[in-house]
Amino acid sequence: MKSILRKLKLNFSSPFWVTAIPFGWLLLFFLIPFLIVLKISFSDLRFGLPPYAPLMEWTSEGLLxxxxxxxxxxxxxxxxxYLFAYLxxxxxxxxxxxxxxxxxxxxAYGIAKASPSKRTILLMLVILPFWTSFLLRVYAWIGILSPQGYINTLLINLGLIxxxxxxxxxxxxxxxxxxxxYLPFMILPLYAFLEKIDYALLEAAYDLGARPFQAFIRIIWPLSRPGVIAGSLLVFIPAVGEFVIxxxxGGSQTLMIGKVIWNEFFxxxxxxxxxxxxxxxxxxxxxxIAIFQRYQEQQVRFLDAE
Amino acid sequence: MQNKLSPFLKTVMIFGYAFLYLPILTLIIFSFNSSRQVTVWQGFSTRWYTALLQDETLLKSLLISLQVATSAATLAVILGTLAAISLVRFGRFKGRGFFGILTTAPMIMPEVITGLSLLLLFVGLEQIIGWPHGRGIFTITLAHTTLCMAYVTIVVRGRLVDMDVSLEEAALDLGARPIKVFTAIILPIIFPALLSGWLLAFALSLDDLVIASFVAGPGSSTLPMVIFSSIRFGITPQINALATLIISTVAIGVMIAGWLMHRNK
Structure with missing residues (x-):
């Protein structure tokens, strides 16, 4: 604690509370709750409220x-x-x-290559759905896919089925x-990297006789790889625990673990x-999560160095 | 190099944007359908909008959601800004790496885990110290603040990193106190980030179903919780009308924000 204080004083002569308040908040409302989950996962089920037995008990002889x-x-x-639900x-x-x-x-590649004025609009169009209700966007698909939905109605009216x-x-x-x-979560980090690429490199490759596909594999893809990793993890991690979708x-046959936890709980x-x-x-x-965090830190360090 | 999109890229982009917008479009079109059967068009009507305005459960939950989102976004901006300043300006203090992980983790954590763990915290705290007493608007606000501050931290952090430090150094050299440096220099420069962070936090809180369901108590159902319980049993035109209202509000808001940012440039 003292060393944090001293460092703070050296760098900005800032009060300790600037760090302590958000740090304390996250400890209380993010880290400690996980420890409680861990604790309760080891306790006995019991009827009543809360529906679990305490881990520690004092006996009448004063033993813990x-x-x-x-x-x-x-x-x-x-x-x-449960195994199937995880898989x-x-x-x-x-x-x-x-x-x-x-x-x-x-x-993302198309947006990065569009003219700057178009780019703003195209990006805004990607972000816009993200701001509207997630729940209602999932709901829209019920109307499209259900047996009486738009696709089936259309195909039946056309006489195809x-x-x-x-x-x-x-x-x-x-x-x-x-x-x-989750598409916007993939496009945004990808765009951030694809936009930074110096496309003169591509022209140089073409001048040296590379085919478009070759130039893509050897130049664009490696340079955009951090974006691919970040975007994929931003989609994958929350999707594993997805409940609403x-x-x-998914109906009754799709048992994702988020749904199973919800049912066990409620x-x-x-x-x-x-x-x-x-x-x-x-x-x-x-x-x-660890890979994502490491990537995040690298990103920030890269920005710091700029 | 610009404007030369290959036919393949053009096709994918048209397909991609159609994929993003067609479902939303169907919601909007069928909100004006007079039939109760959502998928069959029977003529133009605004009856579902009238029905919406008379739905008291829905309106009450909207008020709760707005109340939670306003306080959670405000708290998240304060906490997130403090966290971002610590991470960007305070050098390598002890525990900085750990603190950095803690600030971004709520963003990617599956909501089911966050919701479950916060509920267990609230239940445990109530048993031990009797606070928070019961669950409701207050506990949802605490939970949403934790989720949203991660996003605010990232937004503000990006802005702080881009900011020229020499301004602050000059002010400090001239004898300004840190608080003065913050209010006179840092705050005006990062203000757009605070605003977009607040809006983002507000939208996230308004949208959250899973975490709120875990930490809500009786009588504190938020708007997504009410929507969810009604769409679980299929589609109703009234929800389409609600979706149209939400989407148009957001679209207008984003367009105004985009126009303002464009003008400032």
Whole structure:
């Protein structure tokens, strides 16, 4: 603590509270809550409110008993439903990320190459949906994909099909929903890198006889790779825990882990199981989150050096 | 090099923007449909907008959401700005790396985890110290502040990094006190970032369903919670009307902001 104070004084002679207030806030409302989740994932289920038993208890002889209970984890391990939910979440999030990349990369590239005045408008059009309600954008797809929805109505009226296609309540609709909702998160970091590229490099490559594809693979792609990584992680990490999209578009057969945690918590009221499920999901996500953080720091250092 | 988009890029871009906007367009068009059956067009009507204005549960939840979003955005701007100043201007203090991780983590954390963990915190705190008493608007505000300050920190941090430090140094050399440097130099320069950070935080808070559902109490349903419970059972034209209102408000707001920024340049 003292060294923080001294450093602060040296650099800006600023009061300690400038750092202490946001730091304290995040410790209290972000870090400590995780420790509580971890703690409750080890406690016994019990009926009542709150629906979990304390970990530590004082016995009548004044002894402190700490009960670490692994039953929630073994329970999750023995029920294949949970395993499938994790696998489904990772697969769906991965497919969604790939989809975002396939649509987002050419779009970001196109925006970066447009004239400056057009660029502003094109970027604004990408950001605009992000500002409107996420929930209502998912809702829009129900109207499009459902058996009585616009696509099926159109195809039936055209005489192309006689019975509605099942476009909703499946993995396909969930992946589509993820691509739709997270596309801006992919385009923006990609654009930030593609825009910085000096396109004279490309002309030089052409002059030296490179084909367009070759020039792209050897120049544009490597230079935009940090954007690809950042965008992919920005899509993948939240998508793994997504609840709204699988709930509204995935139907009962799509069991993503966010939905399972929600049901354990709100429907079954098994808080310790929900906590254990959340801990396991976090373990899966620690590596991607760490990569994202490292990338973020590099970004800032790069900016600092400029 | 500019303006020479290949046919492939042009096609993808047209397809991409159509993909982003067609679903929104269907929402808007069918909000004016007179039929209760949402997907069959039966003629122009504004009856769903009238129905919307008479829906008291919805209006009450809108008020709650606006109240939460205003306080959460304001708190998030204050906390996020302090965090950004610490990270950019205070050099390498002990724990800076950890602090940096903490400030961005809420942004990418799956909302289910954030919501669950905050609820468990509030329940635990109430058991131990009796505060916060019950859950409702207050706990939703605390939760949203935590989520939104991550975004504000990033926005303000970007602006601070771009800012010329020599101005501050000059002011300090001339004997200005740090508080004076902050109010007279830093604040006016980062003000656009504070404004966009506030708006972003406001929009995020207004939009959040998952975290709010975890930390809300009885009688404190926010707008997304009410929308969610009604669309869970299928589509209703009234929600289309609401979507149209929200989308047009946002579109007008973003256009005004874009125009203002363009003019200032």
């Amino acid at each position: 008993i700490i009960k670490i209970n692994l039953t929630n984890y073994t329970f999750i391990g023995t029920d294949s439903l 489904d979440s990772l697969t769906i999030a991965l497919l969604g990320t790939i989809g975002c990349l396939c649509i987002g990369y050419p779009m 006689s019975t509605p296609l099942s476009l909703i309540d499946n993995t396909f609709a969930t992946v589509l929903g993820i691509i739709y909702c 699988p709930e509204l578009l 429907t079954n009221r098994t808080w310790p199981v929900a906590a254990a499920l959340a801990v396991i999901m976090l373990v899966f996500l620690i590596l991607p």
